[in-house]
Structures are given as structure tokens and as C-alpha cells.
Amino acid sequence: MSSPFMDAQFQPSTQLIAWALGLYALFLQGTVVRCVRANDRDAGLGWWLGGALCVGTGFWAQSLLNLVALQLPIRVGFVAQVVLAAWMPAVVISAAAIWMQTRLHFPVRLRVIGGVLIAFGFCLLTFIHASAIMFQPSVSWDVWRLMASALLTLGGCLLGSLALRQSLAAEPPLWVRSLKVLGISGLFNAGQVCMVWAMQVPAGAECLSVDHLSGDGLVLVLSGAVLMLLVMGHLSMRLDARAQRRQQVLVNSLKEAQAALEEAAQHDPLTGLLNRQGFERMLHQVFEDAGASPARRLCLMRLHVDGVRTLIETYGHAHGDQLMRHLALRLQVALREGDVLAHAEFDEFLVLAHGLVDEHDMAQLAQRFLTAVHEPCLVDGHELSVSASIGIARSPESFNARLLLTHASDAMLTARKAGGGVYCFHRSGEDQVGVDQVALQRDLRHAIARDELMLHFQPKLHAGSGALAGVEALLRWQHPVRGLVSPATFIPVAERFGLIGELGLWVLDAACRQVRLWHEAGVDVPVAVNLSAHQLRQPDLERRVREALVRHRVPPAMLILEITESVAMDDIEASLRVFDLLDDIGVQLSIDDFGTGYSSLSYLRRLPARQLKIDRSFIRDLDSSPDAQAIVEAVVHLAHALGLKVVAEGVETPEQAAILTRLQCDELQGYLYARPMPERDLLVWVLRQDMAVMGVVPEGPSRPAAEGKQAAKGTARPITAWSELDYAPLLRQVGR
Ligand code: C2E
Ligand code: MG
Ligand code: MG
Secondary structure, X not given: OOOOEOOOEEOHHHHHHHHHHHHHHHHHHHHHHHHHHHOOHHHHHHHHHHHHHHHHHHHHHHHHHHHHOEEOOOOOXXXXXXXXXXXXXXXXXXXXXXXXXXXXXXXXXXXXXXXXXXXXXXXXXXXXXXXXXXXXXXXXXXXXXXXXXXXXXXXXXXXXXXXXHHHHHHOOOHHHHHHHHHHHHHHHHHHXXXXXXXXXXXXXXXXXXXXXXXXXXXXHHHHHHHHHHHHHHHHHHHHHHHHHHHHHHHHHHHHHHHHHHHHHHOXXXXXXXXXXXHHHHHHHHHHHHHOOOOOOOEEEEEEEXXXXXXXXXXXXXXXXXXXXHHHHHHHHHHOOOOOEEEEEEOOEEEEEEEOOOOHHHHHHHHHHHHHHHHOOEEEOOEEEOOEEEEEEEEOOOOOOHHHHHHHHHHXXXXXXXXXXXXXXXXXXXXXXXXXXXXXXXXXXXXXXXOOOEEEEEEEEEEOOOOOEEEEEEEEEEEEOOOEEEOHHHHHHHHHHOXXXXXXXXXXXXXXXXXXXXXXXXXXXXXXXXXXXHHHHOOOOHHHHHHHHHHHOOXXXXXXXEEEEHHHHXXXXXXXXXXXXXXXXXXXXEEEEEEOOOOOOHHHHHHOOOOEEEEOHHHHHOOOOOHHHHHHHHHHHHHHHHOOOEEEEEOOOOHHHHHHHHHXXXXXXXXXOOXXXXXXXXXXXXXXXXXXXXXXXXXXXXXXXXXXXHHHHOOOOOOOOOHHHOOOHHHHHHOOO
């Protein structure tokens, strides 16, 4: 039985041309998408519309040629208006596809919907082209082939909308992209061929549009024109991409040049370090980064190299430059990791140090810088010596970058006014006290050399027997103009200007010398020396103590080191380490001014201290306040439980002495018995006490409430016989 439809054949060469055009159009679409994305908004819009015209024309021609490839037993022709009408949807579909693909972050759900719509558009395009051939009677459609066509086109569109996005996001190699384009365009083309194949022309039908567009000429003209359009579009896009790349290279090199300029503008050409602008910028950034949260502990040091200008006048600028380079290197070596050094002015450096816990750590770092600068530099055979003045400011006290810089400058000026060669901390209220402090420290620096320092000694007595238990060495300064200056006045100055280390060593040495002299005079008295916070943090404290003991041949047990409670508790772990080292020497450790700090019981237990001195403020109120009594009683119990002796300082009245004795305080110290006095007076005082006991001179009011005169007898005799103390191991430890 013969078929009711005409026999349909396909011309492979035309089909091949159709597919090639479609492939090229698709390839071009990828290029258009890249071009649109690389350009700014206006240029991108132009490329989008132009690209959509080219690509759409390619798809339009592909669809038409696939229809032209259909070979029927009768001649067919295409109605030109209908063919042209199909061009419009082709361009719209391409525009939509390009637009969707330029949106990298378009959600997948919308991408799928877009793919379905575009697939529908493609089917419509082929359908319009098919209806350009007018058959009488009209064609019928094979539903299965139509469905296959729709599915193939849909697959191509979905693959296209997803695959091209990935290509844009990850830029896979060319061959991967080509493979994808080949696959997508294969699906499109198969979809179109399937739709043409679904057309069933009734046998005996005639083509009413046979006189319209038809024949091989149509194929040639159409494919040639479209190919040219595509090639031109492609070329102009390639040219644009090249121009874009060149422009990008130019922009990049401009940016690099700008960055290099900015970098150079923030660095000092002489030393290669940050310059003032760079440093200030970095400092502002540090504060900005900290934001509202409490800024990290920052310490800013401004270091002025003193005397460099005079050197330049003598040796010239070249020497000056070389000297500054040397110093920059030395300071870099002295820096800790993470600290920042800048060369702010010709003779000024700035240092930003992070995470220094307290003033003593800062002082140590400043001391390192001072030492680094003071070391002579050999420049062209000349030994050049300079010194430095360092101003130190810190946050959070100076709570922003500007304040930190200003305060460091103020402190640096104070250090320079003080004669240079020192560091100086910024203190608030600087202006009122600054001048006096500067004058005081200048004199203090000469005090040791001029022999103006001396020790006064204040006795400590056994509460029960009234016997001399020891003495506390208290530093005094006999100022040529001001008279006797109290340590409460000059110790803070010494701490601020970095002189406390030297003073401390002097005291240690003088105290040990005195113990030795008393021993030779027949009196053996343990002496207590106050250690400053700075000394406690000095890495060589233990060695210095050993040396002082050995130098004066004093057994360690004769030396008591008093450390204020608040200082000991400031950095507990560090204190524990130092206390252990000192305890190993065999010296006794005492917690001074107890009650003014915030001791944690657990730490107190771990400290190898032997005695605890209750602060004067508690003793003062003892006879009037039951609270003060309760506190002292509790402290005594606690100290005894921990195996510590208790010393009460500032005992001024017999009532206080009686209460303290009743509360079982071990030792008493205060004006009631004696004020701090020079060593000769102390010897006289000791002799007077003994003579009073023996009834040679009347007993003064300062005698402690001894329980029996017998008990107090022999105060002037050695209270600790040296022979009982093991002195030899100490000598062995220091290798003497
Ligand atoms: P501190 O170690 O607590 O010394 C006790 C202070 O109380 C001494 O004051 C002493 O004169 C005073 N004092 C003693 N008994 C009485 C009393 O009954 N009533 C009153 N009102 N005061 C009494 P000074 O000598 O002025 O020393 C003050 C502080 O200076 C000392 O307190 C100590 O912390 C420090 N200091 C003294 N000498 C040195 C030293 O050589 N090195 C260090 N780092 N600090 C020292
Ligand atoms: Mg003391
Ligand atoms: Mg005290």
C-alpha cells in the first residue's frame, strides 16, 4: 500500500552548512557574552544588541537552511515575508540568551525557566520557517517527531544556559569549551532536523509558493551573507577584546606605578624604613582596626639621636648619613618581633611596640635602644659617638594615634631637657610637674658620683622580747640645695627617667657593705633592702645580689629583700620566677606594705617569702578601730598559717604596740622605737638600749613593751652568729 505522504529526502551538504552556521553562531554567542561583561554599561549595551543581531541571524539562517535541505518530489519555494518575519524571534531569542548568560549569579531556577522559553522560541522559529512553504492541501505533523524535536531543542537550551555560565565562572580550556559548544549546537540542529522531518506533505499536494524564494542560489547567497556577517561580528569582537586587554594592561601598570609611588612616599630612602607619613598612617590604621574595642597595649617611643647635628658640622653630611644607617640597623636588631621602626626625621626614630605588659618591660626595651645608640660607630675610620633621648607614651592612657604621638614627643623633649641619654615616660599633668622633675632627675644623675646618697636604718624589734630583730635600709638623698629629699619624692623620678636600676644597685651594695662594717664592729644585724618594681624585672637581679653578697662577704641570710605587695602581684608568674631565684641564693624575702595590693591567697602560698609587713595604714587606726584590729588579727593568723613572720610597720604609740603584741605580731617597726637614722646613730641607739637594760642610762620611751628585762638583755650582742651561717656554698656558686 503506497504512503499517503510524499517521500521526503534531505540534502546532506545543505544540512552540513546549516549546522556549521549554527555552530559558529553559538561560538560567537560565548564571545559576545564575554565582550558584554568586559565592557562598561554603555559599550556593553551596544555589544549586546549588535551581538544579538549577528547571533540571531546565524540561528535564523541555520533554521532556514535545514528546511531548504528538505527534498520533495515537487519543487518548493518560500514566502519571503514569512521568512523575514522569522528573523525577529531569532534575534529576540539570542538577545535573551546573551542577557541571561551575562548574569553570572542568575539563580539556577530562573536559568531553567529561561532555557525552556528559549527552546520554545527556537521551535517557533523553525515552525514559522516551515509555514513559509504553502502547500495545498496543507501539511500534517507527526506528533512523536515533533515531541522528539522539542526535547532535543530543550536539552540544547538547558545545557547551553548552564554550561556557558560555568565556562564564564571557571574559564575552562578552549577544547572543553569547544566540546560543549559542539554538543549544544548538535542538539539544536538535531531538534530542527527532527521538526522538518515531522512535516508530512500529503501525496499529490502542490506548493503554492513555488515562484517565491527557492533553489541552490538561495542556499549560496544566504549562507555566504550570513557567514560574512558572523565573521565580521566575530572579528570586531576579537579586536575589541584585544583593545580591552591592552587597556587592562595599561590600567594594571598604572596601578602598579601608583602603588610603587605610594610605597616610596611612605619610606625613607636613606634607611629603607617607614618614614613619618608611613608610620603615622600605620598607627592610625592600628587604632581604626581596634575600633570601639579597647585598643591593645601599644607603646610608642620617640627616639632623638642627640649630638648628630654637631657631628655633621664636623665631618659632613655623608658621615651623618652613614651614621644614621648604622643606627637604623642596630635599632632593628634591638627590636622585638612585630614591633615597627620608622625613621621619622633625620635625627629621629619612632618605634611602635605591641603587647608590653608594664612600664618595666617598656623601660627595658628603651634601655636596649639607648645601649644600641650609645655604642660608638666606626664611619670611614672615625669613631663617632652619639646618645639618644627617648620619650615613651602608651595606650590606653594616650587613647588615640594623635595623642600617642604628641605625648611621646612631649616625653622625648623632657628627656632631652634632662640632658639626654635617658628615656622618659609621659605622665599626665606633665606641664606642671615636668620642670621640677627634670631638674630633680638631672641632679639625681650626679647624686651617686657626688656621694649625696646615703642609707638610713630603722630598727625592727621582736614584739615579745624587745630585742633587735634587724633593720630596714631606707634611701636618703642629701641634696646640696633642697636638703634631705624623701625617697617618696625622688624614687618615682628615678623610675620615670630610668635611673632606678643604678640607684637600686647602689643601695644593695651600700647595705651589704654596712652589714659587713657592723659585723666588724661586733654587731650582726640582718638588713632589709627595698626592691623597686624595675629591679624585680631586671634579668640580672639574681646575679647582682650574689655579687653584692660576695663582694662584702655577707652571708645571704643577713639580707632581706622587701618587695611591695602590689608590685609582687602585678605580674605574678614573673614574680614567682624571680622569688624562686632569690630564694635559691638564700636571701630572705619579705612582702612589704601588705594589705595595699590584692593578693590572691593561692599565690601568697606559692611565694617563697619569709615575712609579711602589714601596711602602716592598718596600724594607724589600730587603737581606734575594731575593724583594723580584726584585719590585723586575720592577717597575723593567715601569715602564721602560711609559715610567715609578721612585721608591723608604722608603730607610733605604746597602745598600738600593746595590741600588736597581744595579736601575736612577731616584729615591730616605727617611730615609737626609732626613726630611720644614719648607721653611726644606729650603733649608739643599740648601745643605749643595752645600757638601759643594764640600768646604766634611763630607759627611753621608745623601748618596746618587753615582757621581761632579762629577755631584752644582750641586744647588742650578735643576734645571728656568722659562724652558724653557711657562707661557703654561696662562694662556690659564684665561682670564687
Ligand atoms: P617602706 O619600705 O614601706 O618604708 C617604710 C616607710 O615608713 C619609711 O619611709 C619610714 O620612714 C616610714 N616609717 C617608719 N616608721 C614610721 C612611723 O612610725 N610612722 C610613719 N608615719 N612613718 C614611718 P621612707 O623612708 O620615706 O620611705 C618611703 C618608701 O620609699 C619606702 O616605704 C620604700 O617603699 C621606698 N624606699 C625607701 N628606700 C628605698 C630604696 O632604697 N629602694 C627602693 N626601691 N625604695 C625605697
Ligand atoms: Mg620597706
Ligand atoms: Mg612599707
